[in-house]
Amino acid sequence: xxxxxxxxxxxxxxxLLAISFITFLFIQIAxxxxxDTLRLNPQISEETIKLYESQYRFNxxxxxxxxxxxxxxxxxxxxxxxxxxxxxxxxxxxRLANTLIxxxxxxxxxxxxxxxxxIYCAVKQYRWPDxxxxxxxxxxxxxxxxxxxxxxxYLASITGILPLGGMRSANFEGLSWAGKILDILKHLIIPTVxxxxxxxxxxxxxxxxNTLEVLxxxxxxxxxxxxxxxxxxxxxxxxxxxxxxxVTIFGYHLSDIxxxxxxxxxxxxxxxxxxxxxxxxxxxxxxxxxxxxxxxALLLILSNLLADILLAWLDPRIRxx
Amino acid sequence: MNRExxxxxxxxxxxxxxxxxxxxxxxxxxxRPAMAGFRVxxxxxxxxxxxxxxxxxxxxxxxxxxxxxxxxxxxxxYSGKLSKPFVYLCKQExxxxxxxxxxxxxxxxxxxxxxxxxxxxxxxxxxxxxVHLFGVKEPARIYLFGADSRGRxxxxxxxxxxxxxxxxxxxxxxxxxxxxxxxxxIAGYFGGKIDNIIMRLCExxxxxxxxxxxxxxxxxxxxxxxxxQVYLLIVVILSFIGWAGLARVVRGMSLSLKEKEFVQAARxxxxxxIGIITKHILPNLFSYISAALALSIPGYxxxxxxxxxxGLGIQDPYAxxxxxxxxxxxxxxxxxxxxxxxxxxxxxxxxxxFNVLGxxxxxxxxxxxxxxx
Numbered sequence: 001x002x003x004x005x006x007x008x009x010x011x012x013x014x015x016l017l018a019i020s021f022i023t024f025l026f027i028q029i030a031x032x033x034x035x036d037t038l039r040l041n042p043q044i045s046e047e048t049i050k051l052y053e054s055q056y057r058f059n060x061x062x063x064x065x066x067x068x069x070x071x072x073x074x075x076x077x078x079x080x081x082x083x084x085x086x087x088x089x090x091x092x093x094x095r096l097a098n099t100l101i102x103x104x105x106x107x108x109x110x111x112x113x114x115x116x117x118x119i120y121c122a123v124k125q126y127r128w129p130d131x132x133x134x135x136x137x138x139x140x141x142x143x144x145x146x147x148x149x150x151x152x153x154y155l156a157s158i159t160g161i162l163p164l165g166g167m168r169s170a171n172f173e174g175l176s177w178a179g180k181i182l183d184i185l186k187h188l189i190i191p192t193v194x195x196x197x198x199x200x201x202x203x204x205x206x207x208x209x210n211t212l213e214v215l216x217x218x219x220x221x222x223x224x225x226x227x228x229x230x231x232x233x234x235x236x237x238x239x240x241x242x243x244x245x246x247v248t249i250f251g252y253h254l255s256d257i258x259x260x261x262x263x264x265x266x267x268x269x270x271x272x273x274x275x276x277x278x279x280x281x282x283x284x285x286x287x288x289x290x291x292x293x294x295x296x297a298l299l300l301i302l303s304n305l306l307a308d309i310l311l312a313w314l315d316p317r318i319r320x321x
Numbered sequence: 322m323n324r325e326x327x328x329x330x331x332x333x334x335x336x337x338x339x340x341x342x343x344x345x346x347x348x349x350x351x352x353r354p355a356m357a358g359f360r361v362x363x364x365x366x367x368x369x370x371x372x373x374x375x376x377x378x379x380x381x382x383x384x385x386x387x388x389x390x391x392x393x394x395x396x397x398x399y400s401g402k403l404s405k406p407f408v409y410l411c412k413q414e415x416x417x418x419x420x421x422x423x424x425x426x427x428x429x430x431x432x433x434x435x436x437x438x439x440x441x442x443x444x445x446x447x448x449x450x451x452v453h454l455f456g457v458k459e460p461a462r463i464y465l466f467g468a469d470s471r472g473r474x475x476x477x478x479x480x481x482x483x484x485x486x487x488x489x490x491x492x493x494x495x496x497x498x499x500x501x502x503x504x505x506x507i508a509g510y511f512g513g514k515i516d517n518i519i520m521r522l523c524e525x526x527x528x529x530x531x532x533x534x535x536x537x538x539x540x541x542x543x544x545x546x547x548x549x550q551v552y553l554l555i556v557v558i559l560s561f562i563g564w565a566g567l568a569r570v571v572r573g574m575s576l577s578l579k580e581k582e583f584v585q586a587a588r589x590x591x592x593x594x595i596g597i598i599t600k601h602i603l604p605n606l607f608s609y610i611s612a613a614l615a616l617s618i619p620g621y622x623x624x625x626x627x628x629x630x631x632g633l634g635i636q637d638p639y640a641x642x643x644x645x646x647x648x649x650x651x652x653x654x655x656x657x658x659x660x661x662x663x664x665x666x667x668x669x670x671x672x673x674x675f676n677v678l679g680x681x682x683x684x685x686x687x688x689x690x691x692x693x694x
Contacts, residue, residue: 142673147665
């Protein structure tokens with residue numbers, strides 16, 4: 001297992017290199033750079049800009065610039081963000097935490113709701129609860145996340161129960177630590193629901209289908225025949241076997257959530273990686289774009305790896321050698 | 322009785338042809354949600370095709386003093402008597418809090434005219450025409466869905482915008498499917514080095530959060546493009562992201578297909594590689610692909626909308642559902658003019674319709690599935 005993980009990590013290194021190089025190329029293709037905006041500012045002299053340019057190797061050929069960036073990367077130096085006036089690594093560090101909070105909350109919320117719901121619908125197949133939830137899950141699959149976010153924020157603005165986007169209230173610093181956590185949780189509700197809804201809908205469908213499949217198996221018949229109570233059949237025999245295929249989906253789910261969170265972050269003003277990526281791309285803040293892209297890709301690779309490890313751990317038939 | 326005979330006649334007709342395709346189509350016709358979705362799509366796409374004619378105004382016909390005018394009320398009774406549908410001229414005033422209030426000028430009614438003359442447009446880009454399905458005489462205006470910030474008719478703009486939003490789905494999916502099927506087919510069929518290279522490329526695309534990739538790709542091009550260029554650019558971006566997932570599935574399927582007897586037989590007959598791929602392998606993937614096509618179009622519609630919503634896609638004055646919805650980004654303002662949410666409802670319906678149709682197609686083409694009515 002250890003060898004497998006190490007090999008997987010080694011394989012993903014060239015992948016990350018390729019991703020960073022392609023990103024780098026795209027930014028280079030883009031007309032102009034951040035210094036063009038700086039030049040428009042009369043308070044900054046041409047010499048300062050020249051100094052900046054030579055400091056960050058902007059005046060050298062593309063390949064040399066890329067290798068310079070790579071060399072710094074080995075020293076865990078992701079460069080400097082011009083728009084945030086801070087090192088890219090520290091910008092990403094604070095934003096990454098927020099994105100992870102949102103993703104984790106959505107992940108927990110999704111699985112907590114979707115799995116019981118899927119089993120419940122399977123047990124009640126073709127009866128009215130199943131029909132209602134099937135309709136709802138179809139609705140959840142079809143509503144675009146940005147539209148859902150706008151509607152929920154609008155409802156929040158009418159009722160005034162929940163905050164209108166952002167992550168902290170204005171009086172955050174004055175709150176006690178319990179108040180602080182409560183405040184963040186309050187801000188977390190809308191983005192979490194938005195990110196989760198589509199995931200809940202699809203996971204619920206899959207879980208329902210899996211459960212129905214397992215319920216048809218002979219060993220369930222046996223379990224019932226030997227007189228096990230129905231709850232025990234469900235929890236001991238059905239749930240475990242129906243849950244197994246879901247683990248394969250877990251990695252993809254995580255990546256969907258990470259990607260879906262980006263747009264939701266922007267609309268809900270959640271200060272995560274997605275919103276920092278938008279500002280970075282808009283202002284051509286090169287190192288910040290590169291850094292965010294790299295971290296995003298790393299997250300996806302790790303989540304896929306995590307899914308494979310979980311699968312091997314849960315399913316004794318799978319062996320990675 | 323009548324029904325039985327018609328059933329018999331379809332059965333006998335089926336016996337004559339009964340290709341897998343016709344069986345699947347018959348099954349699809351019985352799938353009620355899918356057919357409902359199909360009908361919604363027919364309506365939406367015909368609205369898009371005839372947008373110029375159905376919309377009472379052009380996409381950029383503005384009247385600034387009518388900013389955020391609420392949906393015009395259509396009246397049927399004039400001084401107590403039933404009359405042809407008509408509207409009143411709406412005027413905007415400010416109350417003592419400087420809030421906008423709208424008043425109908427009840428002195429004179431403006432009847433809604435059908436097949437009347439209005440803004441000029443071109444049919445197929447050649448013939449000039451000015452006939453619109455309906456309209457009212459100036460200075461009155463008919464705003465079925467209200468007006469936007471510049472006093473443009475939201476209904477007309479949604480229709481004009483649907484051309485962008487709905488066509489981008491089809492074209493984008495078309496491009497990425499051709500790419501995905503071609504590359505995936507080649508990778509699976511030839512295997513070896515080619516397979517390796519193509520699959521590594523897929524991984525590069527798939528291992529980047531797609532939204533980040535979308536933003537970076539958009540940033541690689543200048544922001545001052547013409548509307549047509551932006552349109553093509555969005556297609557390219559969305560297809561660039563979309564082909565990888567499909568290529569992987571197609572590769573897997575063609576990998577297993579190429580070991581089948583009929584492919585080996587074709588190879589023994591000396592049919593060329595291209596011939597085998599296009600004539601023997603791809604048709605076998607058709608059932609999967611038709612469902613996957615319908616199910617992936619929503620992603621493209623949403624992708625375009627998201628880009629336009631953030632101001633990176635279709636730009637004002639041109640309309641798409643996404644950039645029309647960007648009026649709703651000012652959350653605290655929505656309450657004053659909630660009709661800016663309507664474009665989102667259109668996006669929802671288009672996405673939902675494609676989703677049910679895709680579900681139906683998948684069930685219809687699945688030979689192992691017995692259909693529940």
